[in-house]
Amino acid sequence: MDNLMICADLLHGIHLPDIPGLSLRNFRDERDFPRIHRVIAESAQADQVETAETVEDITRRFQYLHHCDPFRDVLLVEISGETVGYGRVWWEVESSGAWIGAMTGALLPEWRGLGIGRLMLTLAEKRLRAIAFQMERSGELAPAARRFFEMWISFYEQDKRALLEAHGYTIARVENLMKRPNLEDIPDAPMPEGLEVRPVLPEHYRLIWDAAQEAFQDHWGYLLPSEEDFYAWQSDPDFDPTLFQVAWDGDQVAGMVMTWINQQENVKYNRKRGYTEGICVRRPWRRRGLARALLARSLRALKDRQMEEAYLSVDSQNLNQAFRLYESVGFCLDRQTACYRKEFFDEPGSK
DSSP states (O other): OOOEESOHHHHTTOOOOOOTTEEEEEOOSGGGHHHHHHHHHHHHHHTTOOOOOOHHHHHHHHHTOOSOOHHHHEEEEEETTEEEEEEEEEEEEBTTSOEEEEEEEEEOGGGTTSSHHHHHHHHHHHHHHHHHHHHHHHTSSOTTSOEEEEEEEETTOHHHHHHHHHTTOEEEEEEEEEEESOOOSOOOOOOOTTOEEOOOOGGGHHHHHHHHHHHHTTSTTOBOOOHHHHHHHHHSTTOOGGGOEEEEETTEEEEEEEEEOOHHHHHHHTOOEEEEEEEEEOGGGTTSSHHHHHHHHHHHHHHHTTOOEEEEEEETTOTTOHHHHHHHTTOEEEEEEEEEEEEOOOOTTOO
């Protein structure tokens, strides 16, 4: 264990699996991106999780990290110099005021069941707990604020589910992934009177972004966005405002569907799928059929781009009954993801 190149405080009191060649280290530089990509891709394939993420996508994501120091908050697990595990932690604040210690991770399937996953989870929790403790000491986090560890996973990731549940995590929320298997028989849904859809111009990006944040703040688990989020949104290679369906009432954004197409994913899985995501309507314009009208326009826009199916995600407990709306225009449940959470109270070293 001569190659434990992570903070010594993080390892204090931690039991390390007796695996020859095991080493742990933090992120170093861009040379780690291909290693991270391989672990994520091979882990996803083993778990039947669809992803077409590239090394370039990971590089771009790291450019816009917030509340995350990759040189302290990214963990790489290696066996005799080969990267077999990857984990990253960061923190967010919900609109409810709750502090969220978020984490993500992947472990190659051949190295599961040996205690590495448990080690990665323990180290992630310890790092997040330390961050929360330091924020409380500095006055950035109220002592009374609720604090949660959180990880979103697919229901297909059975190894992660078992690991999380064995360590006291429970499902806090379920997200439904819905598919419209074809783009035929799109319903006729006229725009509400007084509203119009206009082409999206660069000067509209900030207005659209702010309107979406205002609309989504009613949703469970809404996270306060950062400027990095705004610029990351525009830097995505699939960002295509020509597909957006944005309804205006004068100079006010009333609602939108931020339609997009993942070209890499379509090539990899040999399909023609478009995404009708970012569906939202601001409060003054709700209950007038606007979401349905914009969604129908979005489906037609995808059909015009020669797409053959559409996909979206929705909170299974959406307060606005969005699930029923999407069913009414031809979407059906395809997969589910779950938000696992565990509330914590103790300070570093208190246990």
